[in-house]
Amino acid sequence: MSTVAYITTRGLFGRRRALLLLPLPLLLVGLALLCRSYDVPATDWGTPVLVGLGLAVVLPVISLIVGTGVLGSEVDDGTLVHILTKPMPRRDIILAKLGVAIVVSAVTCAVPLFIAGALAGSAKLGVGLAVGAAVGACAYSAFFLLLSLVTRRPVLLGLVYILVWEGLLGRFVSGTRVLSIEQYVITFADRISSSDLLVARVSLPVAVVLSVLITVGCTVAAVDRLRSFSMAGETS
Amino acid sequence: MQNVSRWYGNVVAVNDITMRLEPGVTGLLGPNGAGKTTVLHMMAGFLNPSKGTVTLDDKPTWRNPEVYRHLGLVNEREAVHGFLTAEEFVVANAKMHKLPDPKAAAARALDLVEMTEAKDRRIGTYSKGMRQRTRVAAALVHNPRVLLLDEPFNGMDPRQRMHMMTLLHSLGERGHTILFSSHILEEVEQVSGTVQVIVAGRLAASGDYREIRRLMTNRPHVFAVQSSDDRRLAVALIAEKSVSGVEIDATGLTVRASDYGSFTRALPRIALGEGIRLRKLLPSDESLESVFSYLLEA
Numbered sequence: 001m002s003t004v005a006y007i008t009t010r011g012l013f014g015r016r017r018a019l020l021l022l023p024l025p026l027l028l029v030g031l032a033l034l035c036r037s038y039d040v041p042a043t044d045w046g047t048p049v050l051v052g053l054g055l056a057v058v059l060p061v062i063s064l065i066v067g068t069g070v071l072g073s074e075v076d077d078g079t080l081v082h083i084l085t086k087p088m089p090r091r092d093i094i095l096a097k098l099g100v101a102i103v104v105s106a107v108t109c110a111v112p113l114f115i116a117g118a119l120a121g122s123a124k125l126g127v128g129l130a131v132g133a134a135v136g137a138c139a140y141s142a143f144f145l146l147l148s149l150v151t152r153r154p155v156l157l158g159l160v161y162i163l164v165w166e167g168l169l170g171r172f173v174s175g176t177r178v179l180s181i182e183q184y185v186i187t188f189a190d191r192i193s194s195s196d197l198l199v200a201r202v203s204l205p206v207a208v209v210l211s212v213l214i215t216v217g218c219t220v221a222a223v224d225r226l227r228s229f230s231m232a233g234e235t236s
Numbered sequence: 237m238q239n240v241s242r243w244y245g246n247v248v249a250v251n252d253i254t255m256r257l258e259p260g261v262t263g264l265l266g267p268n269g270a271g272k273t274t275v276l277h278m279m280a281g282f283l284n285p286s287k288g289t290v291t292l293d294d295k296p297t298w299r300n301p302e303v304y305r306h307l308g309l310v311n312e313r314e315a316v317h318g319f320l321t322a323e324e325f326v327v328a329n330a331k332m333h334k335l336p337d338p339k340a341a342a343a344r345a346l347d348l349v350e351m352t353e354a355k356d357r358r359i360g361t362y363s364k365g366m367r368q369r370t371r372v373a374a375a376l377v378h379n380p381r382v383l384l385l386d387e388p389f390n391g392m393d394p395r396q397r398m399h400m401m402t403l404l405h406s407l408g409e410r411g412h413t414i415l416f417s418s419h420i421l422e423e424v425e426q427v428s429g430t431v432q433v434i435v436a437g438r439l440a441a442s443g444d445y446r447e448i449r450r451l452m453t454n455r456p457h458v459f460a461v462q463s464s465d466d467r468r469l470a471v472a473l474i475a476e477k478s479v480s481g482v483e484i485d486a487t488g489l490t491v492r493a494s495d496y497g498s499f500t501r502a503l504p505r506i507a508l509g510e511g512i513r514l515r516k517l518l519p520s521d522e523s524l525e526s527v528f529s530y531l532l533e534a
Contacts, residue, residue, distance in 0.1 A: 003331040007317060014319035078315030082325075082374060085280070086332040087304045227299050231282040231311070 004083055004096035008070050012104065015073065020065050021104075024058045025112035032116035046120040046197035050129060054113050055185050056167060059136050063105040064158040067144025070097040072154050081231065090226040094145070098219060101141035106134040121195050128193030136185035139211045142218035143181070149225040177201050184211045240288035242274055249274045251437040252288070257382070257415055261408035263424035264417040265528065266434035272417040273312060275434065276386050279415070280309045292382060305333075308375035312386040314367055318360030322351050322370045325359060329374040345373040350399060364391030372400070376407075383407065385416040389423050401427045425524040433531055440531045449527045450496050456480050457496045462488035462516035463507065472506050488516065 012018060031053065035045040074080035083093060110130035117126035143161075147154040169176040170183065177183045183200075184207035190198040200207075242250040250271045266272050277283040278290050281297035281304075289296060292303045317325055326345055330338035346352050349369040354362070359370055368391055375383060388404075389397050404427055408414050415432075418424050424431060431448075433441040441448045449457075463469045466489050470482045473491060478498035483490040493499035500517075507514050 003328050007320070007328055010319055011317060078311075078313040079317050081282070081309070081311055081313075081315070082317070082329065082371075083332065084282075084301075085304050085307075085309050085375070086329070087301050087334075088332060090301065228284070229282065230284065231277050 002092070002096045004088075004093055005100050007083070008097050008100045009104075011074065011079075012066065012069055012100065015069070017065060017069055017073070021062060021108050024061060025108060028054050028058050028112045029115050032119040036119045042120045042197065046195075047199075050113070050116055050120055050125075050197060051186065054109075054116060054129065055132070055136070055189070056182055057162075058112070059105075059109045059133050059185065060140055060158075060162040060166065060182065062108050063101070063137055063140030064144050064155065064162065066105045066108070067101045067141040068148045068154040068158060070101045071145055072148030075148060080229075084226075084229060091223045094219060094223045094226055098141055098145055098222075101145060102137050105141055106137035109133040109137060117193070121193070121197060125189075125193040125195045125197065128189040128191075128195065128198070131192055132185040132187075132189035135188050135211055136181055139181045139184065139214045139218075142215045142222070146218040146222045146225070149222055149229075174201075178206065178210070181211070181214065183207070237275070237279065237285075238289045238291075240275075240278060240285045240290060242271075242278060242283065242286050248437055250278070250285075250434075253434070253437075253439045254288075255432055255439060255442065257413050259408070259411045259413050260430060261404050261414045261416070261428040263428040263431045264415055264434065265421070265424050265431050265524075266417075266419065266440075267532070268419055270434045271437040272419075272434055273386055276309075276311070276384050276415070276417055280307065280311075280384050282309075304380075305378070306381045308378070308380035308383045310368075310371050310375045310383070310385040310388055312390070314364065314371070314391070316359045316367050316371055319358065321356050321358055322346060322362075322366075322373070323355040325370060326355075326373050326377055330377045333378040335378060341377050341379075342373075345377040346370075348376060348403060349373045365393055365396045368392060369396065369400070372403075380412070382413045383415075385414070387418060388416050389418065389420070397423075404428075421523075421525045421528055431524070433528065435532060441527070445524050445527045446522050449522050449530075452527075452530055455530055456492035456494050457499070457519060458521040459491045459493065459499070460488060460516065460518045460520045461491055461503070461514070464513040464515070465510075468510060469507065469512050472510050472512075473503075476502050476506060478502060490520070 031049050110133040113129040113133050114126035117129040144154065144158050147157055151157055165176060166180045166182045170180045183202045186198055187200040187202050187204055187207040190200040191204055237253055237255045240250060240253050264272050264275065274283065278285050279297060281300060284298050292307060295303060297303050323342060326342035327338050330341045335341045346355050349372050351369050351373060354366060359367060388400060392400060404414050404416065429444045431445050432439060466484055470484050470489055473479045473482050478493050478495040479491060480494045481492040
């Protein structure tokens with residue numbers, strides 16, 4: 001593990017913000033367990049819990065907390081300067097931080113989604129959701145990491161994207177689904193699991209191409225942005 | 237820095253500054269809001285000049301991480317990774333510099349700032365002064381030729397302050413180029429004779445402040461003089477062309493001279509001629525405070 005990744009991981013789990021990672025996955029697994037233990041048919045609870053909570057809330061919100069936490073909190077408190085005053089390519093810094101964000105988000109989301117999917121249908125559904133979550137974690141993390149470099153309010157803007165763009169417009173305006181990471185994740189999970197509980201609204205080629213484009217594009221933009229990172233004078 | 241300006245919208249923070257730093261300790265002096273931090277940030281490659289160039293060894297500092305092989309920065313914001321111990325923090329800095337023996341380099345740097353004893357405690361538990369010294373250790377871990385420090389004595393107690401001043405002195409004497417900003421005149425006066433004075437975004441003066449004072453020919457130089465017969469010496473001095481005024485009180489004479497060189501040459505001649513013994517001759521407005529207040533008034 002690179003030193004930047006080590007500091008980032010220690011920083012991520014050393015802050016109280018890390019506690020925010022626990023409730024949502026626990027709620028997801030808890031709801032699935034509750035429905036299963038009361039023998040509620042999966043057709044009644046599967047879609048609202050797995051998609052409505054798991055893919056529309058847990059995955060993007062966890063990715064938002066982690067994606068903005070790996071760099072944004074260091075920008076906010078000024079500790080980033082200790083990393084930037086090193087003769088390292090800015091690409092290496094971004095890749096290390098993005099790597100940590102992807103791994104933490106993917107593990108935090110894929111495990112509970114796998115358990116909830118297995119409880120709702122089959123292990124295959126669980127695998128589909130876990131793979132979808134891992135791919136989604138890549139795109140979300142790159143996007144939120146970039147947000148933390150281009151705005152002073154990355155969490156607010158990220159929430160607007162999740163709640164307004166994906167949550168509201170994505171339900172009612174079909175055109176916006178093409179630019180919705182949530183829809184790509186549903187497509188991947190649906191293709192892998194072939195479950196009736198998931199309904200893909202975006203074709204697989206579109207999901208693949210746009211996921212790669214968002215991940216790579218946001219990463220390249222973040223590297224370029226970090227190269228021009230400026231510090232405002234505090235006493236002048 | 238060559239003809240460097242930096243503006244934010246309509247506000248000019250730094251106005252056409254040309255500055256060249258030589259090995260040794262230089263104080264960057266100016267009142268709050270003068271543009272010191274902006275200058276330091278441009279030198280450290282964290283701010284793009286709106287006009288002009290900032291270079292280290294002829295290479296631009298902006299968008300050039302390679303300069304950090306030779307440059308260390310201690311900025312004013314006292315942000316440190318509080319969840320790490322001082323040793324972990326400085327070793328991490330050494331590793332990011334890809335030093336061959338990060339642990340040894342970190343131990344050396346921590347020893348320089350007298351943080352060896354507390355190195356195993358989390359930085360979050362440190363006092364402000366200890367955090368500052370830890371940051372200095374991190375900036376020094378790769379033994380940079382150039383060290384930039386923004387208000388480095390903030391939060392330090394007098395003993396730590398004295399130690400930091402000695403450290404900067406010794407680094408300067410070993411050929412490092414040290415630039416530190418401060419708005420506290422006593423700090424600059426004790427650490428460095430060479431100053432860069434910034435007032436309202438402009439470079440108001442540059443060089444040894446005692447030399448700067450001597451070049452201010454439009455202001456009379458003030459000397460404190462004591463002799464075996466102050467009253468007779470006062471009468472003799474007032475006839476001298478380079479003397480513009482003499483005051484006499486219980487402690488001796490206060491002489492205002494319009495020309496530093498002429499007066500200091502004339503005084504022994506006059507004293508000898510009058511048969512008066514000189515006991516004390518002290519330039520009393522060559523302090524940095526006097527120079528600085530003259531520059532601010534100008």
